[in-house]
Amino acid sequence: MIPLFSSSAANAGIDLAGAVGRVLTSNWYVLGDEVKSFEREFARYIGNADCVSLANGTDALELALRALNVEPGDKVACVANAGFYGSTAIRAVGAAPVYVDIDPTTQNMAVDAFADALRFQPKVVVVTHLYGQMADIEPLTKMAHDAGVKVIEDCAQSHGAIRGGRRAGSFGDIGCFSFYPTKNLGALGDGGAITCNDAALADRVRALRQYGWSTKYHVSTPGGRNSRLDELQAAVLREKLPKLDQSNANRREIARRYNEAFVDLPLVLPSSTGEDYVAHLYVLRCRERDAFRSHLQTRQVATDVHYPVPDHLQAAYRAGLESQGKLAASEAASREVVTLPCFPGISDADVATVIDAVRSFFER
Numbered sequence: 001m002i003p004l005f006s007s008s009a010a011n012a013g014i015d016l017a018g019a020v021g022r023v024l025t026s027n028w029y030v031l032g033d034e035v036k037s038f039e040r041e042f043a044r045y046i047g048n049a050d051c052v053s054l055a056n057g058t059d060a061l062e063l064a065l066r067a068l069n070v071e072p073g074d075k076v077a078c079v080a081n082a083g084f085y086g087s088t089a090i091r092a093v094g095a096a097p098v099y100v101d102i103d104p105t106t107q108n109m110a111v112d113a114f115a116d117a118l119r120f121q122p123k124v125v126v127v128t129h130l131y132g133q134m135a136d137i138e139p140l141t142k143m144a145h146d147a148g149v150k151v152i153e154d155c156a157q158s159h160g161a162i163r164g165g166r167r168a169g170s171f172g173d174i175g176c177f178s179f180y181p182t183k184n185l186g187a188l189g190d191g192g193a194i195t196c197n198d199a200a201l202a203d204r205v206r207a208l209r210q211y212g213w214s215t216k217y218h219v220s221t222p223g224g225r226n227s228r229l230d231e232l233q234a235a236v237l238r239e240k241l242p243k244l245d246q247s248n249a250n251r252r253e254i255a256r257r258y259n260e261a262f263v264d265l266p267l268v269l270p271s272s273t274g275e276d277y278v279a280h281l282y283v284l285r286c287r288e289r290d291a292f293r294s295h296l297q298t299r300q301v302a303t304d305v306h307y308p309v310p311d312h313l314q315a316a317y318r319a320g321l322e323s324q325g326k327l328a329a330s331e332a333a334s335r336e337v338v339t340l341p342c343f344p345g346i347s348d349a350d351v352a353t354v355i356d357a358v359r360s361f362f363e364r
């Protein structure tokens with residue numbers, strides 16, 4: 001079976017044992033030099049002044065909302081097709097999501113739908129760069145800021161994506177990242193971070209990740225918790241960061257091969273294979289999704305669906321059902337999207353097998 005992702009292929013040739021060894025030698029495991037250095041290096045890579053590393057990407061979203069003073073009862077705009085991560089954070093702070101429909105070509109937040117959602121007066125908008133494809137971040141940010149709305153970029157699938165010379169995470173007020181092992185920059189466990197250009201905002205997140213402390217045992221910020229990245233993960237991420245652009249180029253090249261091979265098929269393909277797409281997931285849309293997936297299964301090609309249930313239709317939050325039908329593009333996408341294997345280190349032969357398997361479905 002050709003898998004959707006392979007850690008061994010993605011980590012091949014990277015000296016992770018050396019990174020782990022460094023931490024073992026230091027005997028320092030939490031908030032030490034590796035974390036400090038990673039934060040400096042990652043902020044510089046993204047093009048922001050500050051980085052605060054955290055325990056995972058969902059915490060990054062939640063602490064970003066808290067640091068932007070989102071409170072119970074506030075509204076936060078976001079999309080409904082991005083796997084409920086943003087919704088998890090919004091619900092965790094007691095705020096209410098205002099779901100904004102997507103553009104059916106990019107699968108990202110539609111600018112006109114966001115303009116319409118401003119009438120609900122959200123305090124913040126979470127813009128997700130889904131599948132590694134950057135959203136229309138410049139117009140969305142301008143529109144939000146003109147209306148006094150803060151912008152969180154969810155970059156958990158878009159580490160390193162560039163538009164107009166700027167990286168995802170450097171456009172809004174705060175960028176949120178996950179370093180879950182399968183992400184474009186992945187640790188050997190959980191990890192996350194925020195980046196921003198506002199020292200006071202970074203300080204609030206830094207306090208929130210450690211019990212709300214200003215100094216040791218002095219709690220000055222409410223809503224704190226323990227959400228630290230540990231030294232082992234920071235050391236691993238430092239080893240992988242210098243190779244991120246190369247591994248993104250590798251992913252993008254695979255996406256280009258797929259796009260070229262499928263151009264004549266009745267499928268909706270990723271809208272860009274330029275530098276604003278880092279091919280975290282190669283997601284296409286197919287009307288006969290179930291039959292398509294079974295066919296690929298028989299050809300030994302793994303597929304998945306990112307994501308099958310839109311946020312407003314998740315069982316835990318039936319209250320969102322009133323938006324059913326108003327998010328037509330998001331709901332249609334959830335019925336058609338399907339993900340093909342696309343990861344750094346996948347062999348040329350496996351890419352060719354995936355292409356043959358897809359084409360043969362339409363040549364039946």
Ligand SMILES: *Cc1c(COP(=O)(O)O)cnc(C)c1O
Binds near residue numbers: 056
């Ligand atoms: C993975 C992911 C997250 C959550 O990150 P975790 O580290 O798993 O908490 C948030 N948003 C998006 C879009 C993601 O893909």
